[in-house]
Amino acid sequence: MEYIPIIVLVLSFVGLLAIGMPVAWSIAISSVLTMLASIPALPAFTTISQRMGTGLDSFSLLAIPFFVLSGQLMNKGGIAHRLIAFAKSLVGSLPGGLALINVIGAMLMGAIAGSAMASASAMGSILGPEMEKEGYSKEFGAAVNITSSTTGLIIPPSNVLIVYSLASGGVSIAALFLAGYIPGILTGLFLMIVAMFWAKKKKYKLGERSSIKQVFKTFIDAVPSLFLLVIVIGGIITGVFTATEASAIAVLYTLVLGFAYKEISLKSLPEILLDSSATTAIVMLLIGASMSMSWVMSYENIPQNISSLLLGISDNKIIVLLIINLLLLFVGIFMDITPAVLIFTPIFLPVVTKLGMDPIQFGIIIVLNLCVGLCTPPVGSVLFVGVGVAKTTIQKVIKPLIPLFLAMIFAMFLVTYFPQLTLWLPKLFGL
Template sequence: MGMTAFVLLLVFFILLILSVPISFSIGIATLVTMLMSMDLTPAVTTIAQRMAGGLDSFALLAIPFFVLSGLIMGQGGIAKRLIEFAMALIGALPGGLALVNVVSCMLFGAISGSAVAATSAIGSFMLPEMKKQGYDPNFSAAVTAAAATTGMLIPPSNILIIYAIASGGVSIAALFMAGYLPGIMVGLALMVVCMIYAKRKGYPTGARLPLRVVAKCCLAAIPSLFLIFLVIGGIIGGIFTATEAGAIAVFYSMFLSMGVYREVKMSEFPALLLKSAETTAIVLLLIGSSTAMSWLLSFENIPQTFSDFLLALSDNPIIILLLINIVLIVVGAFLDMTPAVLIFTPIFLPVAMALGMSPLQFGIMMVLNLSIGLCSPPVGAVLFVTCAIAKTKLENIIKPLIPLYFAMFVVLMLVTYVPWVSEAFPRWLGL
């Protein structure tokens, strides 16, 4: 078992250092490790079977739908209206533009279900505007990168669907509702940091808008915000499944972007379909290869061995859960969220449950943990997208990110040690 884990990790990290795509790194590392105990043909056959089995899930059909709806909304003028809505509500507070950035990322991330989409859509507008108003471009980029990750917690979220599958059947509806309060808490924590930073730096506040203008901006944003109530309300009410909700999200986003706002032309739709197919293929390849690696780990009894090791370290749940969080933070800095969830859920979930943590609470803790990794070097996808938009270097935004990391870590500790934070909404709704 020890040699298996050593070879698996060694090959995987060597491939990562050589800039091999993560999905291929996982698959090749799994194949090389399996070749230690079997011939090439059965090893390849086993991996193919496990990959196919990992993708044979009805719940995964929701992912291409939510990916496509996010792309349509990204081009459909929805981001602009959400920014205007946030500006009307909180633009006059200290650090107004930074707060607008956070709220806009939260809203767009919740609607699109994608941190990268929120970074691109909101950052493309907000970063130049904040620079124009005298904000430090590196601080602005750090705020965008951190705030965009809230879309991983606030539903609809593709990564919560993947966790539901990896955990063995946790209710997607319950996970969606469990993510609301932690996601909002992360946003509020980031806003507190932004207000303190803005006051210390003397950044300008926006003008207080007339009530008539505020009302106009709110009305303009209602059709976009209604998507959240349509999708989540339908799932919670038992009207449709998460997969059906994804299809409805596509049709509604098409209706808004093409019929109401008229910012997406029918001629542009094939390109959006192609882009969504590419993104979906990448995600599904990650899921398939990660499922194969997860099976290998289970076959070698690595999750059970690691669980026994952790439980033997201490009988104090606080210490063990802190160790799990530290490991996941490190994992999130090097590994994409999808394979991280699929590989580490079978390893850490039994430990968490042995300590009295519900699969629901653990799922939110894990996703929040890995969300921090999305905006952390060296692999954080959101971080690199933000740097490209802000036209700055990665090392320049690390310092302003530190207080934002701290704010996210505080919320992570609350999620870890206070079950009510993630379980209150699902219990209230009887999920």
């Protein structure tokens, strides 16, 4: 009897997704059906409605619409061009130089904008045509752009890490932000290594070496954009302001920067605000529905049952973490990252904490896992953006994507089994 709620939840959720129901509605309806297996209809509907509302009643969540808006302002404000120019001066002469520029540019853009899709759109539209002119295949360029864009979800500021903080019961956002730097940079480095080998194999031509003067000039041009990281992360770590307050400051700073670069005008603001509102509405609906499902799972003791099941298979930390990673990789294929974090954090966090893992480390692991899912069909949002910008097809991009996937998964396993990679910086700053 104790496994009936799990069966109802899983079957209804998978069934609704299979018939094409949007993810948010699939989560909400399957939550209601699971409650109906235990209590009468009226209390079930009332409870789910209340939990969707109270799930959004969090001061920390205010950071999400602000960071979404700052990301839109950056995407339209000419910041991407300056970051790409800086990256080109650093690595443009190396094998696969334009691919390396894409990775570094995406890491910088993602870190500033906190959005994988914004990064994929900006990098792909700017670098894609240039890579084709230099003889790179369209599919290889798209594959590099798609995978590198996800690094911005690990390197702070990251909306997904804020969502994880909420789902985990209040893990420090500042600590999560610091913990994301080394894994994010490590993932980027592995992607660059794969890109270099691929470029050598395909014999793509080398770019011109930049002089120290050019490097310095592009760096100076990029400094105002990069300074946002100092303001946001520095302010949070030193306690000058919270992550939510930092997101509002990011909006103000990027707005001023956009006007200073003359890339944003008063006429373009309504469109930017509308796009940001639409993105925020989608994210918030997903969060509300996912929080209701998390409550249902807690009410039905589903996390405890799954925890007992996993620990019953083995009490070996390496084996259990391997199983969790494989499950999360599978989940990421079929579910978007925000609801997946909200739903599976309460399930797996009790298991890993029993094994002695720090919740901060697990937050980075779950995000790294689900980033792979953003690049895979059938629901990989970053995959669709990258393919659309490159004007190619998913089938053609799969081959160059596979070695890049392996690089991302290798980085994820390193982070899983070497806690120092995530915990060193937070401990250094006393978080």
